[in-house]
Structure formats: structure tokens, C-alpha cells
Amino acid sequence: MVKAADRAKNPARSSVWLEKRATRSGGGPAGLDRDRIVAASIRMLDEEGLAKLSMRKLATELGVTAMSLYWYVDTKDDIIEFAMDSVYGEFDLAAIDAARDWQDRIRVLAREYRAMLVRHTWMSPSAGQYLNIGPNAIAVAYKIQQAISDTGLSLDRQPGAMSAVFQFVYGYGTIESQFGRRAAEAGMSQDEFYVDSVKAFRDDPEFSPQIEGMQEILDERASHGSVGAIWDRDFDHALDVLIAGIEVMVAREAEGARRQK
Amino acid sequence: MVKAADRAKNPARSSVWLEKRATRSGGGPAGLDRDRIVAASIRMLDEEGLAKLSMRKLATELGVTAMSLYWYVDTKDDIIEFAMDSVYGEFDLAAIDAARDWQDRIRVLAREYRAMLVRHTWMSPSAGQYLNIGPNAIAVAYKIQQAISDTGLSLDRQPGAMSAVFQFVYGYGTIESQFGRRAAEAGMSQDEFYVDSVKAFRDDPEFSPQIEGMQEILDERASHGSVGAIWDRDFDHALDVLIAGIEVMVAREAEGARRQK
DNA sequence: CCTTGACCTCGTACACCGTACAAGGAGTCG
């Protein structure tokens, strides 16, 4: 087993997935097991958030001491990485194959990705911090890459299009999920929390020259309904922009090819 | 002064900016000062990263004990929030006004934003976690909103377009900056680190059916030059997609208005 | 000049964290 001390000497090991180890299955008295540990982590992460998860609490939840976990896992980071990959496994990849065209496939993927980030608010901070190269993450990445490839875009333009869509979803899902998490931690609804946050600069005379322009946007939003409804609407509008943009790039390449002839 | 204990009773206080307090200026023997604290934090955050910053180390850097800092700041989180807003102040807003059209303005803003995230690798994790409602952050948000407003898009479509562009930049900058940070921590160049990360599943027979499709993308990338060059290229391509998409939405709205008549 | 009070800094202490290390129990096999 690779001890953390060895890892300190070998800082290159930056992901669990870069150094495959046999999973130790739980024949022990506590009936522990890497899957059980990961499942419990996800439950606690969903309920309490990333900052509140500690090895001691996780162990207690599993009826065991903190150090027992280290038989199955090298570090706490490993647990997070396993939990992340497990969540990537929630993607319904079959639904994506059922989509009619690449536009639909991208929309379905984007919505699933966003829903996942909102459902598990600890995912975006973690996904930003670790390499996402577990088997389930790779499977999702592959589906995304396929959808982009189906646009017919040239190879050198594909990564840009892929980034535009999925880094957007990541960014959007991050803001949305963290906003929801903070609202919940403050014991408020998202609507209450929104009013509270805006109030900060709405009432501040120092900002008022700047807000004037933003005011109408804020008002338009407020008139449109709840914060949740606005998250949905803006997300859809952004997807419209992105797909229209890719369509343009595809058309431009077709145009260029025609002139070439 | 609001003590953390009071904050515990009033969890609604979720940002320094939601509860203005006079800044205590440093007439004390140590010559301390909120600005000096924030400047030192930024320096240390840039050098050592978010995880390595501790109140004790920051205090030592300033020739003082940890508890002295608490005279100027309620919690460590406050320091991060102040540091973030100070970094938003690095934006060169004048350069944006100089841009010719909204397309240019969006490009300049996006590039500045991305550069900022890469320059300060601790910004994206922090920006995701806290509300960004300090004066400098608001000023930047205002400029972004103006640029989007200049597209001529209807009010209800503007937030979607704004999200598409700037959540993309946030997502992209996050991945890029965290990748760079991890590479640096592993003592590798980005190119070495990239090869290392890809190796994980490139050589794994379990993944090989899936990689086949991704292989050509990876090869295309590899043939194009260094990882840094690819970051730049893909970012520009993504911006192309986004701006083309907004242009389409603008044109569609104009079309709709014409038919209306 | 002396005292008061505001301002600032510090030492100590608490609860908690991740995890190294070594001891020990339980079960299986010779």
C-alpha cells in the first residue's frame, strides 16, 4: 500500500486514477468496503456540504473509527475523487443516444450536467480542483466529444466548441449551485437570499451611478418570477446562443469548402 | 465590532459586503492596516495557493501574531473576500471603453477575465464560493452588462447571453488555472503534466474502446503545439462561437420585429 | 503630572482537522 508519506516524496501522483490499486473488499468485522465508504460520503456531502465532511464524522456514520477508512483509501482526497466519479455515473447516457440530432444531444447533455451540479453542490468545487479522469467521468467526456464531433466541425474547431458549451455549463452550474447552497446555509429561500444580496449595493449611494444601467435588468428579472424560474430561463437562452453559434461555425466551414472548389 | 459568535447567531451575514464596517486604520505599533493585510494575502495566495494560506503564516509574514489580524477583520473568509475584490480592481476598464464595437468589448473583457483567473489561481475556487459583490466586482459586472446591452438584444435575452459568455470564461479559466496550479505543484511543466494525465486512460485497456474516438482529438491537439498554445487557440475558437451565437440571436430578434410590422 | 480611555497587540486555550504509527483482535491455514 502506498502511504501518504511516500506520496509526499512522489508529488507527481495527483489523482487516484493515475495509480491503480486493487480495491480492498470488506471481509472485516465492520463489513466496511470502498463502495460503502463512497456511498456514505456522497450522502454526507449532499447533506452537509464539502466543508463539513471529516474523516471522523464519516467514520462515525459508518460505525467505525477514522483510521479504519485508511485501510481502503490513502487520503481524504481519494474519497472525494471516488465520490465524484460515482456521481458522474448518474448520467443517463442512453437518453443521449436517443436524441435526434447533435443539437438535441448537446441540450440533453448540458441539462443533465447542470442538474448534476445543482443536485450535488460539492461537485463543482471538487471538479475544479481534481483531475476528472475516473472511468465514469471519461465515459461522459466521451459522449460529449461524440456530440460535438457530430456537428461536423473540423477537428481543430471541435475543442473550442466543446469548451464553449461545457465550460459554460460548469460555470453556470457552479454559480447556481453555490448560490443555492449558501441560501440554504443562511436558512433562506433562494428568493429571500437574492433580495438580501442585491440589497447590498442597491441601497448603497456609492454604487448608484453604476446600478442605474443594471437596474432595468434586475427589475426585468424580478418581474419574471422566482429566482429558480430565472435560472432556468437564462440557462435555456444561453444554450440557444451556444447552439446557434456552433451552427454558424459549421456553416462557415461549409462555405469555405465550397469556395475552395 | 461584530464577533464571530454573533455571526453564528445571525448566519444571514454571508458576505463582508452585506454589513459595512468602518475600516480600522493602522495607528498601532505594528503599523498594520487592512490594505496591508489584503496586499500580503494576495502575495501569499499567488505564491502558495489557497490551501496554504493560514492566519498564522499571514501574520508572521506581517511580523505580527495571528490574533492581531482579527482587529481588522472578523474572519479569514473576510480576508479572502477583500483579496478577491482587490483583484477585480486589476481590470483595465478604460481599455474596454476604447473597443470599437460590442464584439470587441466582449472579447477584451473575456480575455482580461481569463488572464486574471490564470494569474491568480486561487480566484476561481474563491469566486465560486463567495458572493462577488464588492465594489470592484460590481464595477466589472457593470461593464460586462453594458457590453451585453450594446448588442441590442432584448432585456429578457440579455442575461442568457451574458451567462453564456462569462460563465464560459469562468469555467474555462477555472480548468486552465487549476491545471496550471496542479502542474506547478507536481513540479512539472504543463506539457509534462498533460502527458501524465492522459496516460492514465490512454494505456488502460478498459478505456480503449472509448478512446478510439477521442484519440484523434488528442492527436490533433498534440500536433498543434504546446498545451499553452492549445489553451489559447481553443479559447479563441470558443469566443468565436459565442459571439457568432449572439449575432444570430440579435438577427433573429430583428427579423421577428420586421415581421411584426 | 496623573489618570482615564481608546486603540492595538499578544499569549493562551479550545475544539477540530488529516493522518502516521504501532498494537491488537479475528479468522484461516499448516
Added chain:
DNA sequence: CGACTCCTTGTACGGTGTACGAGGTCAAGG
């Protein structure tokens, strides 16, 4: 019975953020 492997535990170390109370410095007022 002993030995060996697998799993769990107790203890301990060096860190963290920060509460609390004591003290030191200095300007203003009597």
C-alpha cells in the same frame, strides 16, 4: 497449537480558525 493475513483501534503529532482576557502604547482631560 502457532503463524500469518486481514482489518480495526488507540494514541499522538502538528496543524487549523478563533474566543477570551490581559497588557501595552498613546492622546486627551483634569
